[in-house]
Amino acid sequence: MCTHTPHCPSASSPAAEAARVVASHPEQGWSLLCNGVLLFEDTGELLPDGRVIAPRRLTAV
Structure with a gap:
């Protein structure tokens, strides 16, 4: 899914939470x-x- 450079960690990576936010819904x-x-x-x-x-x-x- 990641199309920017440098690429974000994959979902299976221990650092997965370091990926960029693409949609944020703090109210939810x-x-x-x-x-x-x-x-x-x-x-x-x-x-x-x-x-x-x-x-x-x-x-x-």
Whole structure:
């Protein structure tokens, strides 16, 4: 999906969240990255192949 240079990390890369935002809807709590990842404000992700990455919540110490 990424057409700019340098190319963004792929959706399967550990750095996938570093891709550019192509659509942002903060009122709905999500952004679409150019690698096809849907990034949610709770840090959860939906990958282009349909896999779900659970939110990464910090625990209180």
